[in-house]
């Protein structure tokens with residue numbers, strides 16, 4: 001397929017900007033009538049399984065880690081998540097009534113495909129969340145769940161990640177519905193907020209100019225820490241991965257509660273700490289973590305909603321996102337994570353679309 005940059009300097013910038021539209025397309029594909037979920041190809045019976053195993057590599061792995069929170073919280077379905085290269089060689093036992101779900105933008109990642117083949121004849125069914133619907137992983141699965149992101153060219157995945165998250169959230173909601181774990185009222189409420197998500201994502205893109213400004217400062221750093229709790233922990237990991245991949249700045253993500261178990265030793269005025277934290281039930285704990293960082297001279301870049309930013313008091317820098325249902329926050333907070341990495345890479349002058357040593361699709365081990 002021929003695609004161009006559509007007036008953008010990089011494919012990555014174009015693909016970030018496309019997210020309101022492609023997330024909207026994913027939502028329409030899975031909610032064609034606007035208020036009920038319809039899975040492709042006859043769907044899937046989530047009452048026929050007792051657990052899920054999610055396997056992927058790279059950015060898709062962080063989509064799986066996010067989905068674990070959704071499936072466990074919404075559908076009370078236990079979830080195991082693994083990177084494909086570990087899973088395939090560990091050869092884990094697959095208990096009866098386990099569905100294995102593979103997430104892959106390309107559908108061709110060698111380790112993910114090998115992990116899928118390991119599950120053949122062991123898992124009760126094999127599901128694939130893919131962008132390329134005519135890929136090897138799609139062909140070898142029982143049910144293909146396309147993410148509708150369109151062709152992604154930038155090596156660092158952006159729109160595929162948020163579309164993966166969108167489809168995985170819808171799957172978790174459907175699992176919760178089938179298993180009687182969500183009330184019809186709550187389901188209707190979440191689905192109506194999902195319909196509104198593309199507009200909210202559009203608003204988040206308005207932080208682009210400020211993200212570019214902060215990124216000029218991040219570009220001076222040798223190390224950046226990302227912190228998040230709950231659903232924000234995998235998004236912090238994705239933010240750190242993006243930063244490493246394209247700006248070549250060393251970045252690590254920690255669960256906020258782990259701060260005092262190691263990373264706090266690294267904090268000084270040279271280490272920016274990106275805190276991803278909507279004001280949710282655990283926000284007070286995150287505020288204490290930020291105070292611990294600032295007491296040691298650390299520079300906190302807080303990404304939150306206006307209520308969270310107000311409660312935090314004075315921080316080094318902040319990016320304000322719209323306030324939405326906590327369930328949807330991973331999709332929204334992925335955007336500033338992408339924008340910070342993107343603009344930091346531009347500030348450093350690295351090759352944004354073709355970062356050194358990386359490939360879009362890793363089809364050999």
Ligand code: G6P
Pocket residue numbers: 057058059060103104105106107108109112155156157358359360361362
């Ligand atoms: C490579 C790409 C990443 C991607 C990962 C998994 O490392 O650079 O952007 O997340 O492979 O690829 P997949 O196609 O399986 O999602």
